[in-house]
Amino acid sequence: MIEDDASIGEDLGEDPLALDRQVCFALSVASRLVIGVYRPLLEPLGLTHPQYLVMLALWERSPRSVKDLGAALLLDSATLSPLLKRLESAGYLSRRRAATDERLLTLELTPAGSALRQEALKIPHAVVDRLGVEVADLQELHGALTRIIEAARQVPARRP
Numbered sequence: 001m002i003e004d005d006a007s008i009g010e011d012l013g014e015d016p017l018a019l020d021r022q023v024c025f026a027l028s029v030a031s032r033l034v035i036g037v038y039r040p041l042l043e044p045l046g047l048t049h050p051q052y053l054v055m056l057a058l059w060e061r062s063p064r065s066v067k068d069l070g071a072a073l074l075l076d077s078a079t080l081s082p083l084l085k086r087l088e089s090a091g092y093l094s095r096r097r098a099a100t101d102e103r104l105l106t107l108e109l110t111p112a113g114s115a116l117r118q119e120a121l122k123i124p125h126a127v128v129d130r131l132g133v134e135v136a137d138l139q140e141l142h143g144a145l146t147r148i149i150e151a152a153r154q155v156p157a158r159r160p
Contacts, residue, residue: 023148034127034131035049037127037130037131038052038123038127041122041123041126041127042123044119045116045119045120046090050083051083051086051087052120052123053073054069054073054080054083054084054087055087055092055113055116055117055120057069057072057073058093058107058109058113059109059114059117059120062093062107062108062109062113062114063106063107063108063109064106064107065098065104065105065106065107066080066084066095066105066106066107067104069107074149074153084107087113090112091110091112091113092109092110092112092113092116093107093108093109093110093113094107094108094110095107096108
């Protein structure tokens with residue numbers, strides 16, 4: 001059951017349902033537009049934005065298990081699996097079963113995947129340039145979003 005405005009205890013303004021006041025709307029639009037800034041930068045690398053996120057995680061640590069990667073990216077294996085297959089087909093990573101536990105699938109960067117990191121180093125700088133936003137503002141936004149992500153992860157999954 002949704003609580004009424006009086007029980008929330010926060011002033012949500014005159015119209016709490018105004019589209020331009022919705023956090024979900026601002027996040028959705030910002031996400032779509034910022035990912036659009038990345039798209040032409042990732043294209044020469046042969047990567048989509050979700051594949052770029054996988055590569056970022058693997059550049060931080062390789063080898064790593066699919067389960068660990070999913071936890072780092074907050075993605076389930078059904079979402080990760082097609083991304084990993086495409087990255088393997090592109091020659092950027094290898095997938096193999098662990099010798100000690102065949103249920104464990106391990107991912108490891110190939111030499112081509114490791115080398116791609118050097119080209120990708122240009123991307124963060126190019127994104128900052130294209131956005132025209134101060135790095136300090138982006139760092140502040142990142143901190144706020146990280147807190148929101150953590151708060152949202154703590155909300156119990158309930159059905160209405």
